Amino acid sequence: MAKAAASAKPAKSAAAALDPLDLFDVRAALTDEERLVQESVARLVDGEVLPVIQRCFEEHRFPKELIPKLASLGLLGSSLEGYECAGLNAICYGLICQELERGDSGIRSFVSVQSSLCMYPIWAFGSEEQKRKYLPRMARGELIGCFGLTEPHGGSDPANMKTHAKKRGTDWVLNGSKMWITNGAIADVAVVWATTLDGIRGFLVEKGTPGFSAPEIQHKFSLRASITASLFFDNVVVPAERVLPGVVGLKGPLSCLNQARYGIAWGVIGAAQACLKQLLDYTATRTLFGRPLSHNQTIQVRLADMARRITTAQLLALQLGRMKEAGTMQPAHVSLAKWNNCRMALDIARDCRDMLGGAGISAEYSPIRHMLNLESVITYEGTETIHQLTIGRELTGFNAF
Ligand code: TGC
Numbered sequence: 001m002a003k004a005a006a007s008a009k010p011a012k013s014a015a016a017a018l019d020p021l022d023l024f025d026v027r028a029a030l031t032d033e034e035r036l037v038q039e040s041v042a043r044l045v046d047g048e049v050l051p052v053i054q055r056c057f058e059e060h061r062f063p064k065e066l067i068p069k070l071a072s073l074g075l076l077g078s079s080l081e082g083y084e085c086a087g088l089n090a091i092c093y094g095l096i097c098q099e100l101e102r103g104d105s106g107i108r109s110f111v112s113v114q115s116s117l118c119m120y121p122i123w124a125f126g127s128e129e130q131k132r133k134y135l136p137r138m139a140r141g142e143l144i145g146c147f148g149l150t151e152p153h154g155g156s157d158p159a160n161m162k163t164h165a166k167k168r169g170t171d172w173v174l175n176g177s178k179m180w181i182t183n184g185a186i187a188d189v190a191v192v193w194a195t196t197l198d199g200i201r202g203f204l205v206e207k208g209t210p211g212f213s214a215p216e217i218q219h220k221f222s223l224r225a226s227i228t229a230s231l232f233f234d235n236v237v238v239p240a241e242r243v244l245p246g247v248v249g250l251k252g253p254l255s256c257l258n259q260a261r262y263g264i265a266w267g268v269i270g271a272a273q274a275c276l277k278q279l280l281d282y283t284a285t286r287t288l289f290g291r292p293l294s295h296n297q298t299i300q301v302r303l304a305d306m307a308r309r310i311t312t313a314q315l316l317a318l319q320l321g322r323m324k325e326a327g328t329m330q331p332a333h334v335s336l337a338k339w340n341n342c343r344m345a346l347d348i349a350r351d352c353r354d355m356l357g358g359a360g361i362s363a364e365y366s367p368i369r370h371m372l373n374l375e376s377v378i379t380y381e382g383t384e385t386i387h388q389l390t391i392g393r394e395l396t397g398f399n400a401f
């Protein structure tokens with residue numbers, strides 16, 4: 001057995017120069033500012049997220065104590081202009097999501113929801129008064145938001161929502177329920193989408209409003225370091241000044257989803273990188289049949305295939321970001337990237353878990369945590385099927401939903 005180990009050929013030196021997590025040197029295509037943002041978030045993740053996340057996942061606890069740190073780095077509403085937001089470009093937002101999700105999808109989820117699903121609609125569709133009231137405090141992490149679109153009877157078809165709002169004098173009265181709402185139980189303000197006689201509209205419902213409750217959903221096996229809640233509205237009175245004036249119709253919530261899905265397409269690359277990194281270390285030291293696991297052809301093929309899929313996902317995300325910056329990104333582009341990259345990350349996490357053998361079922365190794373999280377990530381913000389059908393509709397012109 002020792003003989004087999006000794007006969008292994010050493011790797012070529014040129015290959016050693018490549019970064020296994022960035023084979024095509026996407027980093028070289030970034031600006032200095034983009035690299036700086038990535039490095040600062042990476043430091044936060046290494047120093048503050050990774051040391052606590054396994055325990056948080058096991059305890060089903062969101063590490064709320066990280067919120068001021070996320071805020072002080074400008075990560076909340078990072079791509080919005082004004083109102084104390086950092087005004088970073090789309091690539092920076094993507095890199096922020098990627099680094100955070102290298103830590104855990106739950107931390108990226110928190111930032112996605114706060115930034116893309118709550119601050120963005122207030123910024124894009126809110127009145128000047130609403131922007132001044134909410135955005136600076138949300139950027140500072142003093143106010144937490146949640147986004148209520150999905151309902152218990154079927155989230156893929158939000159046009160069929162039952163939650164409704166009726167005019168009473170100048171106020172609105174809201175009735176209905178939402179399900180699977182990230183941050184719901186800790187949110188100070190909920191952006192709630194409801195049908196009205198004019199079409200779907202967005203309502204800002206503040207914590208403590210009579211008739212509004214947000215109990216946490218228990219027993220999750222996925223995103224355990226993230227808070228998920230139901231929202232209930234029982235004759236909740238919402239004053240006229242808390243209705244988003246700038247949009248009516250499903251395009252309101254769907255345009256928020258574009259922003260968040262964009263971030264997910266980048267974020268999941270981080271989860272996949274974390275899994276591959278762990279496996280490169282593990283297979284280099286795990287010795288079976290007299291040689292390190294990494295010296296076997298089938299193991300190398302599996303690792304190489306992961307690197308191939310991560311690389312294509314990185315290049316897809318980078319081009320998507322450039323298109324977003326140029327104003328040419330369309331919903332179908334976002335759907336394809338969200339679908340491809342989530343599938344890539346989930347398959348890699350599952351394969352890494354397998355290559356760890358029995359150790360793969362332990363939370364001491366990150367792949368099973370990432371794998372369980374990614375089961376949610378491939379489902380929320382539009383399931384894989386919804387994004388496939390969006391591309392199908394784009395190709396054929398026929399709506400198969
Ligand atoms: P459809 O007829 O296609 O469109 C209705 C109106 O919306 C416009 N539109 C979009 N606008 C912006 N961005 C998009 N991606 C858009 N897609 C459509 C469209 O132009 C139209 O506008 P108008 O002016 O003509 O009225 O609508 P449809 O009913 O056929 O549905 C299409 C479908 C199935 C794609 C849509 O319903 C969908 O995306 N379903 C999936 C729902 C979903 O993704 N829910 C996510 C909930 S939030 C969440 O999961 C947060 S998790 C966060 C975390 O923790 O990270």
Ligand code: FAD
Nearest residue numbers: 147148149150154155156180181182376380381383385401
């Ligand atoms: P359904 O819509 O009932 O779908 C069930 C299955 O049917 C899926 O496999 C789907 O792909 C398939 N399907 C649907 N339509 C078709 C079709 N036409 N043809 C073939 N197959 C089809 N929502 C929010 O609003 N805010 C949040 O913050 C939020 N956070 C979430 C956090 C977590 C942890 C999770 C798990 C979900 C969250 N969601 C949130 C909800 C999420 O967006 C929905 O779960 C998702 O959109 C799917 O809706 P559903 O669960 O009702 O599944």
